[in-house]
Amino acid sequence: MGLLYTCLKYLVVSLWSIFVIAPFLWAISTSFKDFQSVTNGATYIPWVDFEPTLEGWRALWKSPAKGGVDIVEPFFNSIFVTCAGSLISILLGTLAAYALSRFTFKAGFIRNSDITFFFISQRIMPPVVLAIPFFIMLGKFALLDTLLGLIVVYIVLLMPIAVWIMVDFFNKVPREIDETALIDGCNPYQAFYKVVLPNSIPGIIVAGMFCLIFGWTDFFFSFILTFTEVQLLPVAIVALNSSITPWWSLSAAALVSVAPLIAVAFVVERYLSKGNLSGALK
């Protein structure tokens, strides 16, 4: 019974791991292939099945004129838009969340929880519903196909996440800490940035990670709201899928697009596991 159960457990976990890891392995191996090794039937093991080449990777920063795919500009566009959108969302979201957590708002039947819900409700609707109004509004302000326009849209999309996470986090920070800061001579703004904020870093990191992930992986809005001037990485990668798809470069580009998230996760994980953040507040 015990042994069988253990075996079964490992079997399920192994199957799941294969399911998760296989696409990665496939993308990695494809990124080192050339036209021959992709089109002539399935090949798996480098140097045995096919001769690995760096052509797919080199193409990433070669211009299309020279037979490359050039995703350098979309890559940095994506980084800029995601970071700017996330930063502003965190900044505004944290302030909004603090107000929602600490002060009581009344407007007719509307209370704090209704306001919090209003923020989140932005994310309840399917993106398609939001896309058309965004398109029209950005058009009116001449922000279509610009980085600024994308940042504005990302703030609308990411701030609810920040507000939601931070309200929850601030509610767990004892109100008495702010009160003590006030008694100790801080005005409300000082109490916020000298006392509450330093104790909320774990929450901000979590909120920041979610914003970065959602911003970075967005395809739909950047696809709809940009045309020729500005291109973000996810759109650029999908655009490679033309009549003659360079599977090797596409795989390499896909791996490049995952890399920043892995780096962020790695750094945050290191930071959190140092124990200087978790457990700061009970």
Added chain:
Amino acid sequence: MAKIELQNIAHSYNPQAADKAYALNPFNMTWVDGGRYAILGPSGCGKTTMLNIMSGIVQPSEGKLLFNDVDVTKLSTSERNIAQVFQFPVIYGTMSVEQNLAFPLVCRNFEKAVIVAKVQEVAGALSLEGLLKKSASKLTADQKQLISLGRGLVRDDVAAVLMDEPLTVIDPDLKFRLRRQLKEINQKYRSTLIYVTHDQNEAMTFAENIIVMDAGSIVQVGSPSELFERPKTTFVGYFIGAPAMNFFECKLEGSHNVSFGGASIITETDLSKTGEATLKLGIRSEYIRIVETAGINTIKAQVQRVEDLGTHKLVSAIFDNQNVKIKVKRDQEVPLDSVSLEFPARHCCVYEKEQLI
């Protein structure tokens, strides 16, 4: 309804380490069927670990646990027939009181008639009959705590009721009601009650036997009056009683005598086998008497402060650079002056290296 034995039980949260630090040092302990026990000690003394070992939340790293001579060390909590009450009441807020009490039986697929009868019986014992149809979330804290307890009691075969500071959230005037009901339950069902607390007063009022713990070890097991009258160590003397026992550094003087600050105190303890020259004399502040004239077993102390505590007065005095506290009746006048204090011989305890002789 079971005798519980802990044989060579010890627990370390890190048993693989070379110099494993025990949260609970090896010990043996038997809990008599139907007894009312309190485990008392400061935070971090291992009392909750001991309770968790009995309930099965913690697997002891060493030793065996027997219920009625059956080894249950490896059994899970649900297989041990234990009722537990925690610091905060655990109730199913969406259910009525009746449903709450019936829940453990419903889960075990008992027949309806059996369930109804059993719930009625337990509700009667806990004086919850009038509330059966009420929603559990609408009750007061002590009633909720009774339901937590009642859910444990509806099962026929409860070996023991384990409680971890169950009165913390209860208002002082309701505490009495709950304590009384616990004692009634104990008499009626003869179930073993084990109660963990840091509050010596609660332990004294509740238990027949108190297990005093400190730093992962059992220091003394005894009835409330034993612990009060003859604390085995100076720690027990300090921990039991409010205020703590008075202790004085003193010198061995004769077969029954000790001296300090020029005063000689006769005790009922045989000190002839004591090798140590420096000892400690312990006496409860309740037993020190303020007398008119100096005589046998008296010291002349300087009164520093008299506190009016209502029914009592607490007198703080100083003698030979050592503090002494005396608890006297409210009516007694105490001058802020030098007074004679008598130490009745039969209430004097002598300690050698912090251990009672």
Added chain:
Amino acid sequence: MSLIASNLCLKADTEYHLNDVCFEMSKGEIYTIIGRTLAGKTTLLKTIAGLIAPDSGTLNLDGSDFGRIPVWKREVAMVYQQFINYPHLSVYENVAFPLKQRGILKTEIHNRVMKSLLQVGLEGFEERKIQALSGGQQQRVALARSLVKEANIVLLDEPLVNLDYKLREQLREEFRNIFTAKASEDAILIYSSTDPVEAMQLGGQILVMDEGRILQQGNAKAVYENPSSAKVSQITNDPAMNLFEGTVAEGKIILSPQIQFDLPRHCQELPPEKYNFGLRAAAITLDEGGFPFTIELSEISGSETFLHLKHEHVKVVGLLDSVQNFNMGETVMARFDTTHLYAFATDGTLKSSPYSGMK
């Protein structure tokens, strides 16, 4: 030189948190606000601190309107019952925080912080992280931070209630000396508590609070001896004072057909009526000449035994001087020492007290 509150009111929905609270506190004194949980103690302290604005009423310190000053400019310090410190700062930085906030010179900050830490017994802990401290130590840090400011008003909201029994006892004694020293520096010290013994032990003045109202104010001894109402007698005694209904008729007090006793001297002039009589546990003892009572519960506490007794509708708690064991349900004879009897009118006001006679 005093803090005067007049007619402070604070209402939430239909419930009063503060109900017409008036008091006058003078510098150099310790005040204990005693009341059950949710009596409004914390609300009152926070109102004095300026964290809560009352719906109406004023606070006046030394002749100026204190209520209009924002919290961060009031000269107050507060210690909470939860252990509240700044978790991201070290012990030293925690205590130095209020001083840095005022832009005081570094050397002076250092001197004052070290002095405060010494006072609360935390010298050598300067560099520790707050999370690495025990509950008692965390509360010492909070106290040090409240002392270092040298504020005029120090508010202590049940600072010991969340500590272990013995630690509470130890700190109560240690802190009292600190408080007395602090009060003597011309500060007003306000301490809230649910525990009557704690209030008595601190000495000083007592304010009895219930349902947002101040029921009685006076020095500890006066409140103990002459509780102004039956409610006060319940709040300021542990165990609560025994209350039982009785009728005065023909020079006797009649509790039930079986339990009757002569009017004690200080109650002679009570007009024949129904009263609520009050008697502390210590005044009920076992005596063959007493009345038969059933023991509901007997509890040993130190060298004493509490007996919960019942006779028909009369339920009382008695206190014996020795440790004795009884069975539940046993019948004993209990005597009421009527020289310590209080008489309250049916509406609760004190009519006669053993310490000051008729009211």
